[in-house]
Amino acid sequence: MSGTSDRLVLRTLDGAVDLLLQDLRSLPSLHSIRQTSAITVECAVAGSLDELTACPLYSTAAIVLPASTNGLLRGLEQSAEYGVLATLGPRIGFRVGVDHHEDRRELIVAVEQSLGWVNRPGDWDVNLTRTADGWVAQVGPLSWMRRFGRLERLPWSTTPLVAEVLVRLAKVQKDHRVLDPFCGTGTILLAVRRREPTGWIVGADHDPRAIAIAKRNTGRSAHLTQGKAEALPLPPGSVDRIVTNLPFGKQVGSHRANRMLYPAVLSEIDRVLAIDGRAVLLTEDKRLLRESIDRQKALKVIRQRLLKYNGATPTAYVLTRTRRALR
Template sequence: MPHLVLRTIDGAADLLIEDLRAMSSIRSICQLSAETVECAVDGPLDELAASALYFTAEPDREAAEVAPLSWMRRFGRLERLPWSTNPVVAEVLVRLAKIRPGHRVLDPFCGTGTILLAVRRRAPTARVVGTDHDPHALEIATRNGTQDLARAKADALPFKDRSVDRVVTNLPFGKQVGSHALNRTLYPAVLSELDRVLTPDGRAVLLTEDKRLLAQAIQRSALKLVRERLLKYNGATPTAYVLTRPRRR
């Protein structure tokens, strides 16, 4: 029975373990570190290959065949820009969104479409839409296989009030895209627009490293912070913020 060491990101190991526990072909699971999980596989690799919560799978011996678990086999050939969302990070954000069948899911900073593709993998019946102000990024997103894209700014979305069930996005936080100075006005404006388009039971998952600024904007917004998840990868330490509408008494 081959053992595999799966490498993920710090902040996603618990979600990966949850996936593994639901697989009939997995016989044992052991978390080795914040970024690695070991498991024993007894059967086909199809279930494991369907998970998008790890980068690589390393066998404990040369004989183990792990070709079906390769990055290309699981994620496909994606065109990317330097600031494109990491596919494993995108998967974590989508899990936090708790998307249900038929939900309309929006990424207002969709870039090359990584989060949109993660939504489609996780929730095939969701209605996925993406917007971005950069036409070049939207062209790449189209080549990556995403649909229902529109050029628009995130603080002026082309959607009706209360028409979006879930928002999942990687905000610009000033390292490769945007700036801290611009975010001072951008973050409050985006939160106001999300408040407008989200349904009464809507949910938003926002990733950023400009944490203090977003936290301050959330405190002044009509949305409620219900959860935070710190992620660590490639020297980055962003936090995913999960927002909902306050419950009416």
């Protein structure tokens, strides 16, 4: 992509901003990086967009624009000339995300006449929206799905950003063997592959529909099997990392079922996890998981992270073996 110069706002999960900041600060093409809210980071781009495009920890990117219509048009024109929007080509498709019909129509006409862009709300490159601080222009090619591709999903599938956070917490390293025993449609496995291409990834799920979709999503990059997480077809000590989104009784499973499931899954994790292994488990059935871990005594929680998204507030628990289990 061509050189750029714009101020962008990147949006991530509540609970993941520090991870996004860490990634962005390692990119030479970005500067003036600062957190602006629990879910947003602002930065300036100078140089190629390739580094920013490859970062998987944000969902959308938007150019910060002046509050007035005239200022907005000047900002868009400048970005289209030598900034981020210069990467999109001369015939930019746009939409205006404003509820008020007259305001929306007025801005559409202004953009068409001043910039020669095409009003294309169903297939847009730029989405103009108004915030409390002024206008922003969401950049379609920098959206998560445009950067990494659309995945087939089920209603309870793990969201890609959540998967990326869990994989960061797992600290996957070169040639690690990584398991998701509730792999669903394969979102976490794909995040592992992006993070560490040399890893050996394996997924299991009891739902044949999920496994069929996971096979289409992951292609040949994962070893998938239909089966229960309580009885994995793996030898003892055979995986270095376990990363999974546990059923927690909202869209999948129930608290009553989890009272049997969680202790059984923890026993299986204890069996297949390497001596120096690490597990990352996400759930909203938090008390039950902590009680199950305390009763088992083979694993301990060394870190936890609260995430908030789509009305859910699950916690990711990072587990390693206890000293007693290492004896």
